[in-house]
Amino acid sequence: MMRGGGLLELDGVTVSLPVQGEMRPVLQDVSFAIRPGEALGLVGESGSGKSMTARTIDKLLPDGAAVAGRVRFDGRDVMTLAGADLKRFRGEVAMIFQDPRAHTNPVRRIGDFMTEALRTNSGVGMGEASARAVALLKSVGIEDGERRLRQYPHELSGGLLQRVMIATALLTQPRLLLADEPTTALDVTTQAEVLAILDGLRSKLHLAMLFITHNLELAAAICDRTVVMYAGQVVEVRESNKLHEQPLHPYTAALAAARPNIDTTAHRLTAIPGRPLSAFEAPPDACAFTARCPHVADVCRARRPALVELDGGLTRCARASELFGKLKVPLNA
Amino acid sequence: MPEPVLQVESLRKEYGPLVAVDGVGFTVPEGGSLAIVGESGSGKTTVARLIVGLERATAGTIRACGRDRSTPARSTRERRLRGSEVQIVFQDPYTSLDPRQTMEDAIDEVLRLHRGWAADKRKQRVRELSDLVGMDERQTRALPRALSGGQRQRVAIARALAAEPRVLILDESVAALDVSIQAQVLNLLADIRDETAISFVLISHDLAVVRQLTEQIVVMWRGRVVERGETADVLDHPQDEYTKLLRSSVPRPGWKPKQRIHVATG
């Protein structure tokens, strides 16, 4: 689909998980690629599979998961990695999560937490590891690093702790950052600050990022390209700056239209009827969005559309070329 | 000028040495809607809890429908009366319903509390309220665990409306919902305002939602009101430094995050 030049490539990834004795699909035929240094947004509502995609990439799937398709990082097949190779891969792909507090041990100092991976996996000494940690804390705007290393997680605010998490993620000098709703739990002003820091570091270190969020506007603002997921499938891949102006998939357009606008007052929003589907609820032989789509036609129910190229992007819509240019997000008025 | 349906003056709440709410005041006219915005720790949710009597104010007055409610209700009758004046819908759709109670039973319980109606009249009202929030017959008989987050929040809204309150406080009531569901609930709230003379107080950190639903706005920062006015006006031309920062931090197409401070605090 998209070959060559990708740092991370997903090709037809399909994942099922055992739920009460039966296998339920959570991802279906997910394909996209991230180029070195690129920021790729991954947007979807609950059940869309966006977090599961990140877990699949980082090999964090629960026991019993069935995975088909291919995940390649720098040309290597991630699914077959083991032992030292897996360790090295985990160093090159770092992850930051929505709730930093849930991922820190309350009784361990920040310093121990930050330097652990470096000391155990790369055999770096305590002094050297601490020095690197302090330098990185400085790069995320934390000047008094030595003091912070001696503190416990509860002594830091949410925004500060998330910056510590970013610094920790960068300690192993990764090439790809998997960020799963890293700013959702933060206040908007803190979010802006954390994102500014992340943005600056990324361009300085030429770091690629997969930025997972439910917020289309946020993804469009900080990512080069955006992947939109629905019911465990990729429905659109698009240059972020064209996402709002010229969306390719009706779901993307509908999602953008459903959000109230901070610049204009509307009486009613263009809501999407129904609720978001999970992957296992999606019809196997039709477009997953048929039940909620304003542009639905017979062709949509005939088979599940494939991901096709259009205007430099990709879309999984049977009527894509027909609708192209007509899906511009209406201003709610 | 008629008396406002909700009137808050010099409200103050202390938790030990911490001042959570400091001299907050505002009024809401009949049928009006007011937003209280701010970030975590601004005291906005405390204000909501003070108004509905879940917390006791350290100082200040709260009047709703012309009656004082600054101090806790003394009798069950008084508590019920206050319940029929101001209602609240909370943020978390998952804990805001009794897991053992269907929508029908939850609303019926409220109707029994406030109205001396016979069973068939209550049943009819349950039907009307379910229709208003777009829940079908089958859904009204389902337990909360069979409902989605958006559906649960509809139940919570219907339950709050069952008391026929004059003021409905929405404490981040749409924040936890998926975007497509959030739009449905926001439209529902707009419809309810069109059909009734109810007033809204929206507690929110989401400025776009605030713009969508309210006419007046109060911006809180560290327990105090730093700016107030018409919602559109304040959002388009913020005056206070904090409001400006809040406004500029909202992501939108073409937005680039800016680093505000270089030395970390906190």
Next chain:
Amino acid sequence: MSVAAGVATVARRSGTGRHRRLSPLLIASAAVIAVAAIVAIFGPLLAPYNPDTPQLSQYFVGPSAEHLLGFDASGRDVLSRLLYGARTSMIGPLAVTLICMTLGSLLAVTAAWRGGTYDAVIGSGLDIVFAFPGILLAVLAAAVFGGGLVAPVLALSVAYTPYVARVLRGAALRERAQQYVAALEVQGASSIAICLRHLIPNMLHLIVAQATTLFGYAMVDLAAISFLGLGVQPPAADWGVMVSENQQGIIQGYSIPALAAGLCIVVVVVAFNILGERLYERGEARR
């Protein structure tokens, strides 16, 4: 693509059916308890012989077609004594359980609902009682107030109530913090109505699970007290008493009467423990 479609078909076919699996262990436990309950109620009707009539020449005589479990130390029919004994052996734990659960729920909900001073006073009161081992308290009570079932039952109830109240207080606090409770308060519902109609029903799975487990503990304790000769007095048929009466049989190489009574105690207690644990797990999972 074909893989995805195939997986999706499978998922759709098996659909949304949620199977509530019943483990064999749970079924076995429930069956044991049901049988025990039936025997406790109808035991006297089922017993083939009078449990108190000795046949002096027959002491420690082994099983036969007429006497399936043989005779005990005094030449009484063991099976009949076991069937009669079920009632005495289980009525005590039942009383302890009922008293503890009522008292424990009341204290727990009061402490959680009122909070502040109430919580502190109830909490420290319970802590003091908690410090006494239940069995010691029961032995003491029996020694002071004389033998029989009443004194040990009351003593065990007092000793176990803090244990129950503590667990239930945690659950009550958790339930109290749910937003639906706040919503009901704002509606103007009375505290008693909220507690009785919402708080306690939502803790019921835990209350039942606690009661079940407690029944097992109380049964072991009461049997031990009977064994020591401080509880139910011989010649009444009681499993604990039976173990005690027939203990010299074990030394003499004839262990059936003591073992049969002991086995009854163990099987019923284990069944109650398993049931309690599983009921709790299922209650939690259903939330």
